[in-house]
Amino acid sequence: MTNKSRIIVIGGGAAGMMAAGAAAATGARVLLLEKMQQPGRKLAITGKGRCNLTNICEIREFIEHFGKNGKFLRQTFHHFFNRELVDFFAGNGLETVTERGGRVFPASGKAPEVVKIMRDWLQKSGVTVRFNSPVEELLLKDKKLAGVMVKGEEFPAAAVVLATGGKSYPKTGSTGDGYRLAESCGHTIIALRPALVPLICAENHTRAAQGLTLRNIAVTLFINQKKTSRLFGEILFTADGVSGPTILTLSHQVVSNLESGDQVEIELDLKPALDEKKLDTRLIRDFHKRGKEDMESILRGLLPRELLSACLQMTGIDPQRQGHHVTTQERKRLRSWLKGLRLQISGYRPLDEAIITAGGVSLKEINPKTMASLRLDNLFIAGELLDLQADTGGYNLQAAFSTGHLAGISAASLII
Ligand SMILES: Cc1cc2nc3c(=O)[nH]c(=O)nc-3n(C[C@H](O)[C@H](O)[C@H](O)COP(=O)(O)OP(=O)(O)OC[C@H]3O[C@@H](n4cnc5c(N)ncnc54)[C@H](O)[C@@H]3O)c2cc1C
Known part of the structure; x- marks a missing residue:
């Protein structure tokens, strides 16, 4: 086989590594070009370093997590889905565990182990990997792709898989090059925006x-x-607002509402296990029992220390006020604050800090049965570069692995 009959995969992330290995497993000659010194830099930091590989829920529910574009993935998932992914990793020596909400993680809890398994698999499958190789241009000849250009050098290919990821966390290598490369072949890019992104509070x-x-x-x-949605779970306070799983999940909707000029607020129920009446009884008891203590000290029994000043400021209660002297009005304000801490959302953090880049290559220009470009016969596009984005829970990585696998197999079928 000559260089002209090989497949080039651009990008060594989840989608690109899967595409390269799957293509090589069918007997194709594959060159993987990665712009960084190592592959899978983003993969290695996923899931807070634990890598939430996928989710064990059924296809129908899985697809719902992608919103209106999810149906594009139906055929891809019929080709290679969560069970196949878990089996793939098991076959390559990675044990997995399923946690709350169907989330699948490596049993070791170590995301870099996933990268190592993928790297070893590429080597075993005979994929040639070149690092420090940023693809700068796609070379077109007679309305087909003839190869790619890296640092002024031409690399011929019979088919190309473009899997350069999104534009968030650019230090991992995902700097958005693929959008420009896809556009150069006539693809439409749906406006990019951050998804799964921390929110900024006005106050x-x-x-x-x-x-x-x-x-x-x-x-x-x-x-x-x-009131539009309610979630239960974890929240993280940041330097200028809020983050954490519940906020990231809501952020996709919030970003579009803010873009439309809507007024956005979130309300935190800090005591969801107590209804108003029970909470009131608890407050009366505390104020009575600790009547000689000041509010700052009493509140320490009810709240984490870090939230004391917010509570006192927002309820207007004097920190020196003794329990015995708290008025009914003050108790009411405190109760309302604990059950409904309102924060006005004025913005969201930039794309760099988003877990996912929403928008990307228009799905109308991709064949969902093969991941082939409808603009060029021998171009295939996979992963986050596509206009696909889902909630947290392992859905995004599965989409990258599934579209990558299908793109690799389809590219190989062109030349084998
Ligand atoms: C902090 C964080 C945590 C996350 N946690 C999870 C999680 O637990 N579960 C989950 O499902 N999803 C998670 N995600 C999302 C998930 O990481 C992405 O959806 C997934 O990595 C996308 O895979 P990809 O292969 O399309 O792109 P990437 O993983 O971004 O890979 C793209 C690759 O292309 C390379 N590249 C870019 N341009 C060029 C070029 N011009 N030439 C050559 N190579 C190039 C890059 O260097 C990179 O290696 C997380 C994301 C972040 C940022």
Whole structure:
């Protein structure tokens, strides 16, 4: 086989490594070009370093996590889905565990192990990998791709898989090159925006709580004062707002609402296990029992230390006020604050800090049965570069692995 009959995969992330290995497993000659010194830099930091590989839920539910574009993935998932992914890793020596919410992780809890398994698999499959090789241009000849250009050098190919990822966390290598490369072949790029991104609060009351994580919190989203969704789980206070799983999940909707100029607020129920009445009884008891202590000290029994100043500021209660002297009005304000801490959302963090880049190559220009470009016969596109984005829970990586696998097999079928 000559260089002209090989497949070039651009990008050594989850999608690109899977595409390269799957193509090589069918007997194709494959060259993987990765711009960084190592592959899988993003993969190695996923899931807070634990890598949430996939989710064991059924296809129908899985697809719902991608919103309206999810149906594009139906055929891809019929080709290679969560069971196949778990079996693939088991076959290559990676044990997995399934946790709450169907989330699948490596049993070791170490994301870099996933990268190592993929690297070893590429080597075993006979894929040639070149690092420090940023693809700068796609070479077109007679309305077909003839190869790619890296640092002024031409690399001929019979088919190309473009899997350069999104534009978030650029230090991992995902700097958005693929959007320009796809555009150069006539593809449409749906406007890029951050998804799964921390939110910025208008007021700075909660700044002192930076770094604090609260579990078992109910978060309600209000758009133009109307309750639109409610989630239960974890929230993290940041330097200028909020993050954590519940917030990241809501962020996709929030970003589009903010873009439309809507008023966005979130309400935190810090005591979801107590209804208003039970909470009131608890407050009366505490104020009575600890009547000689000041509010700052009493509140320490009810709240993490980091939230004390926000609570006192927002309820207007004097920190020196003794338990015995707390008025009914003050108790009411405190109760309302604990059950409904309202934060106005004024913005979101930039694309760099988003877990996912929303938008990307228009799905209307990709064949969902093969991942082939409808613009050029021998171009295949996979992974986050496509206009696909899902909630947290392992859905995004599965989409990268599945589209990568299908793109690799389809590219190989062109030349074998
Ligand atoms: C902090 C964080 C945590 C996450 N955790 C999870 C999780 O637990 N579960 C989950 O499902 N999803 C998670 N995600 C999302 C998931 O990582 C992505 O969806 C997935 O990595 C996308 O895979 P990809 O192969 O398309 O792109 P990437 O993984 O971004 O890989 C793209 C590769 O292409 C290379 N490249 C770019 N341009 C060029 C070029 N011009 N030439 C050559 N190579 C190039 C890059 O260097 C990179 O190696 C997380 C994301 C982040 C940022």
